[in-house]
Amino acid sequence: MITIRQQRQEFETELRTYKGDDPLDVWTRYISWIEQTFPKGGKESHIDEILHKCVTAFRGDERYNSDTRFLDIWIKFASICTEPLEIYKYMFDNKIGHKLASFYEAWASELESLGNTKKADTVYIQGLENGAEPQDLLRRRQGELHARVARRVAGELVAPPEPVTVFEEPCRHALGALRGRQSGKKVPVERASTTVQGSTRMPQNSDAPNTNRPGFQILSDENADPANLMQSTGEWLNIPTKGTHKENTQKAGVWTKGKMKQRNTPVVKLSEISSVSKPEFSVYTDVDDLITATPQGKHFHYSSILSAKKPEKYQDPFDRFQQDVGSEPGVRLMYPKEKVYCGGLEFQLEEIRAFKWIENQRQVEKS
Amino acid sequence: MGEGTQPNEYKLATPPDDGISSVKFAPQSSQFLLVSSWDCGVRLYDVTANHMRIKYQHSRPVLDCCFQDPVHGFSGGLDAVLKMYDFNTNTEVVLGKHDGAIRTVEFSSDVNVVVTGSWDSTVKLWDPRSRCLAGSFSQPDKVYTMGLCGDKVVVGTAGRRVLVWDLRNMGYVQQRRESSLKYQTRCIRCFPNKQGYVLSSIEGRVAVEYLDPSPEIQKKKYAFKCHRIKEDGVEKIYPVNAISFHSQHNTFATGGSDGFVNIWDGFNKKRLCQFHRYPTSISSLCFSADGSLLAIASSYMEDKEELPEQPDDTVYIRRVSDQETKPK
Numbered sequence: 148m149i150t151i152r153q154q155r156q157e158f159e160t161e162l163r164t165y166k167g168d169d170p171l172d173v174w175t176r177y178i179s180w181i182e183q184t185f186p187k188g189g190k191e192s193h194i195d196e197i198l199h200k201c202v203t204a205f206r207g208d209e210r211y212n213s214d215t216r217f218l219d220i221w222i223k224f225a226s227i228c229t230e231p232l233e234i235y236k237y238m239f240d241n242k243i244g245h246k247l248a249s250f251y252e253a254w255a256s257e258l259e260s261l262g263n264t265k266k267a268d269t270v271y272i273q274g275l276e277n278g279a280e281p282q283d284l285l286r287r288r289q290g291e292l293h294a295r296v297a298r299r300v301a302g303e304l305v306a307p308p309e310p311v312t313v314f315e316e317p318c319r320h321a322l323g324a325l326r327g328r329q330s331g332k333k334v335p336v337e338r339a340s341t342t343v344q345g346s347t348r349m350p351q352n353s354d355a356p357n358t359n360r361p362g363f364q365i366l367s368d369e370n371a372d373p374a375n376l377m378q379s380t381g382e383w384l385n386i387p388t389k390g391t392h393k394e395n396t397q398k399a400g401v402w403t404k405g406k407m408k409q410r411n412t413p414v415v416k417l418s419e420i421s422s423v424s425k426p427e428f429s430v431y432t433d434v435d436d437l438i439t440a441t442p443q444g445k446h447f448h449y450s451s452i453l454s455a456k457k458p459e460k461y462q463d464p465f466d467r468f469q470q471d472v473g474s475e476p477g478v479r480l481m482y483p484k485e486k487v488y489c490g491g492l493e494f495q496l497e498e499i500r501a502f503k504w505i506e507n508q509r510q511v512e513k514s
Numbered sequence: 515m516g517e518g519t520q521p522n523e524y525k526l527a528t529p530p531d532d533g534i535s536s537v538k539f540a541p542q543s544s545q546f547l548l549v550s551s552w553d554c555g556v557r558l559y560d561v562t563a564n565h566m567r568i569k570y571q572h573s574r575p576v577l578d579c580c581f582q583d584p585v586h587g588f589s590g591g592l593d594a595v596l597k598m599y600d601f602n603t604n605t606e607v608v609l610g611k612h613d614g615a616i617r618t619v620e621f622s623s624d625v626n627v628v629v630t631g632s633w634d635s636t637v638k639l640w641d642p643r644s645r646c647l648a649g650s651f652s653q654p655d656k657v658y659t660m661g662l663c664g665d666k667v668v669v670g671t672a673g674r675r676v677l678v679w680d681l682r683n684m685g686y687v688q689q690r691r692e693s694s695l696k697y698q699t700r701c702i703r704c705f706p707n708k709q710g711y712v713l714s715s716i717e718g719r720v721a722v723e724y725l726d727p728s729p730e731i732q733k734k735k736y737a738f739k740c741h742r743i744k745e746d747g748v749e750k751i752y753p754v755n756a757i758s759f760h761s762q763h764n765t766f767a768t769g770g771s772d773g774f775v776n777i778w779d780g781f782n783k784k785r786l787c788q789f790h791r792y793p794t795s796i797s798s799l800c801f802s803a804d805g806s807l808l809a810i811a812s813s814y815m816e817d818k819e820e821l822p823e824q825p826d827d828t829v830y831i832r833r834v835s836d837q838e839t840k841p842k
C-alpha cells in the first residue's frame with residue numbers, strides 16, 4: 148500500500164526532476180492531490196506553503212497568465228490570505244488572468260461578499276472591456292449582481308422575482324475543479340457550482356414581515372469615480388500574503404524573558420530630577436548652585452509620550468522569500484536551494500543526486 | 515606525489531570512480547580506512563602502504579560505511595540493504611533492509627550494536643553477532659545524519675529536527691530538539707567526552723550544543739559562521755558537509771563545499787587552523803583513532819553548477835600535528 152508520505156514524496160520528487168515544458172502541470176496535480184488527501188487543509192497539508200511557492204515560482208511566466216490552472220491556484224492562494232482583495236489587485240496589476248472571465252468573477256464575488264457591490268460591478272465592466280472570455284459568463288454574472296442589488300434596494304418588500312440563478316441551485320459539481328472561492332475558508336471542496344451571493348434564500352413566508360431591511364439608508368460615496376478604482380496602480384509588484392497585516396509579528400515567548408524595547412524616552416538621573424520637573428513655586432536656590440547646575444537642554448521634552456505610535460515598518464513577505472532563495476544582494480548560496488527547498492518538504496543534496504543517478508541508470512538500461 | 519600535495523599529506527592510490535560519500539578509520543588503528551562511494555563500491559585501504567586491499571559492491575550507490583573492528587565492516591546506501599563484510603574471509607552477509615535508502619551507518623562499541631538511519635524515517639538497530647534486526651524506531655522525518663555519544667545516538671532529520679535516543683532503552687525518545695540553525699542539517703558528530711555534539715548546516719554555519727538539559731549548561735551553547743568566502747564584495751555561502759572529532763583533544767575538523775578544512779576548539783570558541791584549499795567540495799572527514807591522521811575526501815557533490823571537467827574524487831591522508839589539533 149502506498150502511504151500518503153510516499154505519495155507526497157513522489158510529487159516532491161517530480162517537482163525537482165521535471166524536465167518537460169509545462170512545469171505547472173506537476174504543481175497542479177500536486178495541489179489537487181493535497182486537496183483531496185487533506186480536505187481540511189491544516190499545517191500537515193503544507194498547502195499554504197505550496198500555494199505560495201507555486202504562485203511565486205511562476206508569477207513572472209507570461210505563458211501562464213491566461214492559463215486557467217494558474218488562475219485557479221491564484222484564487223486558492225487569495226482564499227487563504229487574510230486580505231484577498233490585495234491579491235486580486237496584485238493579479239490585476241500583473242495581468243494574471245487578464246483575459247479570463249473567472250478572474251473577474253472571483254474578484255467581484257470577493258468584493259460583493261464584503262458589501263462593495265459598486266466596485267464589484269466595475270470589476271465586471273473592466274473584465275468586459277479587457278475582452279475576458281467567456282463574455283456571456285461575465286454578462287450573466289453582472290446581471291445577477293444587478294438583480295441582487297436591485298432586490299436589496301427594493302428592500303425585498305415584494306417577494307423577490309424568480310432568481311436568475313434558478314438553474315444553478317447549489318449542487319455538487321461533478322468532475323469540477325476543486326476550488327475554494329470564499330475568503331477565510333480553508334476547505335477547498337466546492338459543493339455548489341457557484342456560490343449564491345447576496346440573498347440568504349430563506350424560505351419566504353408571504354405573511355411574515357421582512358425584518359432584513361435596515362431602517363436607515365447606507366451611505367455610499369457618490370463622488371468617488373468608479374473608474375478610478377480600476378486603474379493599474381503598479382503598486383502591487385510583490386505578493387502580499389497572510390503575514391502582511393499581522394499586528395503582532397513577535398512570537399510568543401516566556402514573559403519573564405521578554406525584553407521590552409525601550410522607546411527613546413530620556414532617562415533622568417535622580418540627581419538631575421530637580422532640573423526637569425519645575426515646581427510651580429520657586430525653589431530657593433543658592434546663586435552659586437545655579438552655576439553648577441546642568442543646563443536645561445532641549446533633550447528633556449516629553450511630547451513623545453502621547454504621540455501616535457509609528458506604524459510598523461511594512462515588511463514585504465515576498466522580499467523575505469527572495470532572501471530565502473538567495474538573491475539577497477551581497478550573498479551567494481553555493482548549493483541549489485530551489486531544489487532543496489521546493490514544495491512543502493525539504494530534500495537533501497544526496498536525495499537530489501540519487502534521482503539523477505537512478506534516472507541515468509534507467510537511460511543506460513534502455514539503450 | 516601529484517601536484518598540489520604537500521609533504522605532510524598524500525593522495526590514496528586507486529580512488530573510487532565516482533563521488534566519495536564517506537571515509538571511516540578503523541577503531542584502534544590508523545592503518546585501515548573504509549571508503550564508500552557513488553560508484554556502488556566499498557573499498558578497504560591500507561593507508562600505511564597506500565594500497566587498496568579489498569573492494570566489494572552494492573547494487574546502487576553506497577552512502578555510508580563503518581567498521582566494527584579491523585576485520586568487519588558495514589555499509590548501506592540507495593539499495594536500502596545493510597551489508598556486513600568480513601575482510602579476512604572476503605565474505606559478505608546481508609543483515610537486512612530498510613524501506614528507503616540507508617543514509618547513515620554507525621557501530622556503537624559501548625552497546626555492541628549497529629545503528630542505521632534511513633530516508634524511510636526510521637532508525638534500526640542490528641545485532642552483529644546474531645546478524646539480525648534488533649529493533650526499528652520511527653523518526654519524525656527522513657534521517658539525514660547521526661552522531662554516536664557513548665550509549666546515546668543523536669539523530670538529525672529533515673525539518674531540522676534533532677532527537678536524542680538512549681541505545682540501551684529505545685522505548686522512548688530522551689530528548690526532542692530543534693536545530694538551532696535556520697537551514698537544513700548536514701552533519702552531526704558528538705564530542706568524545708560525551709558532553710554534547712556539533713551540528714553543521716547547509717548554509718555555512720556550525721552549532722555547538724550540550725546534551726545536559728539544565729539551563730546553566732544550555733547557556734553555553736553557541737553557533738558560528740564558517741565556510742564562507744568573500745569575493746568581490748559577494749559572500750559565497752557553502753554547505754558544511756563533514757565533521758570529525760579528534761578523540762583526545764575534543765577538537766573537531768569541519769569540511770565544506772568550499773574545499774576548505776578547518777580545525778576548531780569548540781570549548782574555547784577558537785579556530786586552530788585552516789588547511790589549504792582542496793580541489794573541490796569536502797564530502798567526508800575522519801580522524802584516525804589516535805588522532806595522528808586525518809582522512810579528507812575531496813569529491814564533487816553535484817551541489818554546484820556543473821563544470822565541464824570536475825576534479826577527480828580523491829582521498830587525502832594528512833598527518834596532523836598537535837599544534838594543529840590541540841587547544842592552545
